[in-house]
Amino acid sequence: MQQPAPPLAVIAAALRRERERAGITLTELARRAGLAKSTLSQLEAGTGNPSIETLWALGVALGVPFSRLVEPEPSPIRVIRAGEGATRLRADHADFVATLLAAGSPHVRRDLYLMELEPGVAREAEAHIPGSTEHIVVGAGRIRIGPADDPVEVGPGDYVSFPGDIPHRYEALEPSWAVLIMEHR
Amino acid sequence: MQQPAPPLAVIAAALRRERERAGITLTELARRAGLAKSTLSQLEAGTGNPSIETLWALGVALGVPFSRLVEPEPSPIRVIRAGEGATRLRADHADFVATLLAAGSPHVRRDLYLMELEPGVAREAEAHIPGSTEHIVVGAGRIRIGPADDPVEVGPGDYVSFPGDIPHRYEALEPSWAVLIMEHR
DNA sequence: GCGAAGTGTTCGTCAAACCGAACAACCCGA
DNA sequence: TCGGGTTGTTCGGTTTGACGAACACTTCGC
Numbered sequence: 001m002q003q004p005a006p007p008l009a010v011i012a013a014a015l016r017r018e019r020e021r022a023g024i025t026l027t028e029l030a031r032r033a034g035l036a037k038s039t040l041s042q043l044e045a046g047t048g049n050p051s052i053e054t055l056w057a058l059g060v061a062l063g064v065p066f067s068r069l070v071e072p073e074p075s076p077i078r079v080i081r082a083g084e085g086a087t088r089l090r091a092d093h094a095d096f097v098a099t100l101l102a103a104g105s106p107h108v109r110r111d112l113y114l115m116e117l118e119p120g121v122a123r124e125a126e127a128h129i130p131g132s133t134e135h136i137v138v139g140a141g142r143i144r145i146g147p148a149d150d151p152v153e154v155g156p157g158d159y160v161s162f163p164g165d166i167p168h169r170y171e172a173l174e175p176s177w178a179v180l181i182m183e184h185r
Numbered sequence: 186m187q188q189p190a191p192p193l194a195v196i197a198a199a200l201r202r203e204r205e206r207a208g209i210t211l212t213e214l215a216r217r218a219g220l221a222k223s224t225l226s227q228l229e230a231g232t233g234n235p236s237i238e239t240l241w242a243l244g245v246a247l248g249v250p251f252s253r254l255v256e257p258e259p260s261p262i263r264v265i266r267a268g269e270g271a272t273r274l275r276a277d278h279a280d281f282v283a284t285l286l287a288a289g290s291p292h293v294r295r296d297l298y299l300m301e302l303e304p305g306v307a308r309e310a311e312a313h314i315p316g317s318t319e320h321i322v323v324g325a326g327r328i329r330i331g332p333a334d335d336p337v338e339v340g341p342g343d344y345v346s347f348p349g350d351i352p353h354r355y356e357a358l359e360p361s362w363a364v365l366i367m368e369h370r
Numbered sequence: 371g372c373g374a375a376g377t378g379t380t381c382g383t384c385a386a387a388c389c390g391a392a393c394a395a396c397c398c399g400a
Numbered sequence: 401t402c403g404g405g406t407t408g409t410t411c412g413g414t415t416t417g418a419c420g421a422a423c424a425c426t427t428c429g430c
Contacts, residue, residue, distance in 0.1 A: 007241045007251075026378060036419045041378060048417065051234045051387080052255075056192045066192070067252040070237070112320055112366065114342060135297055137364045139324045139341065156324065157362060159299065177342060179322045179364045181297065211408060221389045226409060233387065236417075 007070060011055070012046040014069045018062045019044075033061035113180040117143060117172035134168075134182055135161045141176020145169070192255060196240070197231035199254045203247045204229075218246035298365040302328060302357035319353075319367055320346045326361025330354070 019029050026044070030037035034057060042048040043058075050058075059066045115136075136145060137159045144151045145160055147168050154160055162168065204214050211229070215222035219242060227233040228243075235243075244251040300321075321330060322344050329336045330345055332353050339345055347353060 007237050011237065025376085027376085037378075038380080038420075039418050041380090042417090045379090049236045049238045051236050051417070052192050052196065052240065053234045054418080055237065066255055070251055112322075112344075114322065114344065137297075137299065137322075137324070139322070157299065159297075179324075181366065210406085212406085222408075223390075223410080224388055227387090230409090236387070239388080 008049065009046055010071070011050070011069060012044055014071065015040075015058065016044045018064055018068065022062055029058070029061055033057040113182065114177065115170075115180045116177045117141070117170060118175055119172045133161060133163055134180065135159070136181075137179045139177045139179060141178075142173040143176050143178060144171040144173060193234065194231055195256070196235070196254055197229055199256065200225075200243065201229045203249055203253065207247055214243070214246055218242040298367065299362065300355075300365045301362045302326070302355060302360070304357045304359055318346060318348055319365065320344070321366075322364045324362045324364060326363075327358040328361050328363060329356040329358060 019026065022029075024032075026040055027037050030040045033040070035054065039048075039050075039054070040058075043050055055069055056066060059069055136154070138154050138156050140156055142153060142155050144153045145168075146152050146162055151169060151171070152160060153173070204211065207214075209217075211225055212222050215225045218225070220239065224233075224239070225243075228235055240254055241251060244254055321328075321339070323339050323341050325341055327338060327340050329338045330353075331337050331347055336354060336356070337345060338358070
């Protein structure tokens with residue numbers, strides 16, 4: 001459930017897509033990347049299973065980050081009005097609502113939440129996914145936030161980030177909302 | 186200047202790191218991924234140049250997104266008070282200030298800005314890096330925003346996202362601020 | 371109309387990634 | 401102490417990805 005798409009087809013598509021975006025020919029790209037054009041031809045055809053070095057060379061030659069070549073297509077445009085939002089997380093033991101604004105696509109490990117908190121009991125978050133990072137920008141209110149043993153107090157416009165893989169807490173001191181960027185890795 | 190690190194060493198490190206994080210043995214990982222443990226051993230040793238399918242299988246077996254295996258390490262904790270912030274972008278032709286909160290590391294293509302706008306002339310942004318996406322959550326005020334030919338008007342708590350590689354504009358209708366997530370690819 | 375220069379494709383050959391088994395090093399229980 | 405069961409390593413053999421040349425095919429220019 002992590003990487004749904006068969007890689008070969010995706011790479012083939014990405015490769016052709018990027019090359020055409022760059023506006024260069026298969027022959028030229030092969031030359032720049034130091035590959036045989038036959039190799040490249042087969043890759044774009046979906047035949048063949050490139051080595052890392054090969055794909056890397058193509059990424060460099062195309063001037064795009066590597067990951068770009070192993071991921072699907074981008075997205076359109078979207079508006080979510082305050083209070084709308086489909087996916088909502090509600091923590092049972094705290095006055096806490098989080099609205100998912102933009103989920104990370106398969107390999108874009110960055111989820112965007114709108115988080116609303118009411119003063120009351122603090123939200124205790126045990127350490128979750130190792131290596132994740134939380135970014136928070138406060139929209140309104142005041143929130144005491146951060147690692148469980150050493151929280152900071154922030155207000156509108158303030159920004160905090162901290163590792164998500166250690167125990168931490170949110171505690172609203174007054175009705176508040178914030179933007180939460182959950183960055184997995 | 187796109188992918189600075191030699192891939193083989195990075196992959197070797199990432200592989201071992203992820204495996205240890207998962208708390209499984211080399212043998213077990215090889216079994217789950219359907220690979221020979223000799224192969225895996227060589228990969229973790231930095232010897233050898235895995236094929237995409239091989240690396241993919243490892244990503245699946247480890248339960249981590251593919252990109253995770255071709256990228257370096259993460260980060261610590263940080264607080265930026267409203268008004269602070271080192272790197273500031275000022276657009277000459279608009280009342281517009283953007284503060285960089287969190288820059289994307291080499292392969293984390295996602296920059297986090299705090300954007301402050303004063304009503305006045307609109308900020309016209311020509312299409313920039315192809316494939317980039319902009320996410321905006323309004324903190325306060327009202328902003329007319331989006332593709333140049335079809336903008337939307339948003340207020341506190343509202344979320345908008347749109348492709349950054351088409352011409353677009355920001356226009357504050359009153360003093361406003363917003364969180365801007367610039368997502369390159 | 372015909373050669374020249376470009377496109378991307380399909381062939382044999384070779385190097386190398388992958389495999390399976392045999393290997394040394396370690397831990398733990400009898 | 402001596403096994404059996406781990407760990408991860410190193411060794412030949414086979415599969416296969418990458419190469420380079422020859423291949424059709426289109427688009428020029430003389």
